[in-house]
Amino acid sequence: MTILNQILDHKKTELEKLKGQTPLFNLDKKKRPSLYDTLIHADHLQVIAEMKRASPSKGDIAAYVNPVEQASHYESAGAACISVLTETKYFKGSYEDLNAVAKAVVIPVLCKDFIIDEVQIDYAKAAGASVILLIVAALSDEELARLHTYATNHDLEVLVEVHDTEELERALAINARIIGVNNRNLKTFEVDLKQTKTVARAFNRPDVAFISESGIWNEADAALVASYGAKGILVGESLMRSNNIIAALQALQVELKAGEVR
Numbered sequence: 001m002t003i004l005n006q007i008l009d010h011k012k013t014e015l016e017k018l019k020g021q022t023p024l025f026n027l028d029k030k031k032r033p034s035l036y037d038t039l040i041h042a043d044h045l046q047v048i049a050e051m052k053r054a055s056p057s058k059g060d061i062a063a064y065v066n067p068v069e070q071a072s073h074y075e076s077a078g079a080a081c082i083s084v085l086t087e088t089k090y091f092k093g094s095y096e097d098l099n100a101v102a103k104a105v106v107i108p109v110l111c112k113d114f115i116i117d118e119v120q121i122d123y124a125k126a127a128g129a130s131v132i133l134l135i136v137a138a139l140s141d142e143e144l145a146r147l148h149t150y151a152t153n154h155d156l157e158v159l160v161e162v163h164d165t166e167e168l169e170r171a172l173a174i175n176a177r178i179i180g181v182n183n184r185n186l187k188t189f190e191v192d193l194k195q196t197k198t199v200a201r202a203f204n205r206p207d208v209a210f211i212s213e214s215g216i217w218n219e220a221d222a223a224l225v226a227s228y229g230a231k232g233i234l235v236g237e238s239l240m241r242s243n244n245i246i247a248a249l250q251a252l253q254v255e256l257k258a259g260e261v262r
């Protein structure tokens with residue numbers, strides 16, 4: 001059984017609990033900038049900086065980091081968005097982390113989870129997210145379209161994650177505006193930044209904000225995926241492990257040159 005299937009099986013068991021409760025979070029509603037607009041108008045690579053305590057591939061990364069401090073460093077270093085992992089069992093995240101970060105920053109906040117049901121979107125919104133993630137590999141076409149519509153009807157932006165060109169076609173079929181290619185193979189955990197190139201070359205849609213996710217460690221990695229056409233990157237582990245978060249994040253914000261090779 002793949003790790004994705006294990007995570008999704010566990011999610012199904014959690015859904016009943018979520019459905020039996022009402023999400024109660026302390027939040028003053030903020031109007032955050034649009035992640036899509038930021039990406040589309042970018043003149044330098046935009047960083048979605050992730051609050052990631054642990055992962056299935058690496059185990060503990062930074063289990064006891066204070067999410068508010070981490071997010072505040074990200075925001076002051078110029079991050080375009082903060083991604084907060086809310087999955088509990090494998091990533092040690094929570095909706096409480098998301099809510100704490102949402103209260104502390106004014107930039108867009110992404111709820112990074114394995115969403116398979118509307119109730120999770122309700123929790124993400126209630127906790128303060130302005131963006132949610134939908135993973136094409138985790139959903140049927142009908143589920144993907146339904147959850148995408150549900151989120152956008154609730155004033156949320158959606159990052160639609162793909163791993164290959166087949167999944168890209170499925171994302172384009174629901175008119176996804178923000179598409180991210182995950183460079184991590186969820187079966188082997190291998191990371192290959194060339195996945196970004198393969199997917200970028202398969203479409204030419206300047207109206208779609210295209211980002212590259214996972215395995216970005218330094219300026220050279222950032223410049224490489226920018227040269228493939230990425231307007232943004234989603235970065236977790238390298239920033240979580242950095243002892244100079246601000247410098248590390250600023251180095252990733254490389255200039256976007258017009259007419260990058262795709």
Ligand SMILES: O=C(O)c1ccccc1NCC(=O)[C@H](O)[C@H](O)COP(=O)(O)O
Pocket residue numbers: 003004050052055056057058182184186189213214215216234235236237238
């Ligand atoms: O990170 C994992 O091990 C992982 C395993 C299975 C499913 C998802 C996983 N990660 C989620 C992510 O998409 C990453 O946290 C995100 O792209 C940042 O990646 P990185 O910069 O490599 O930490």
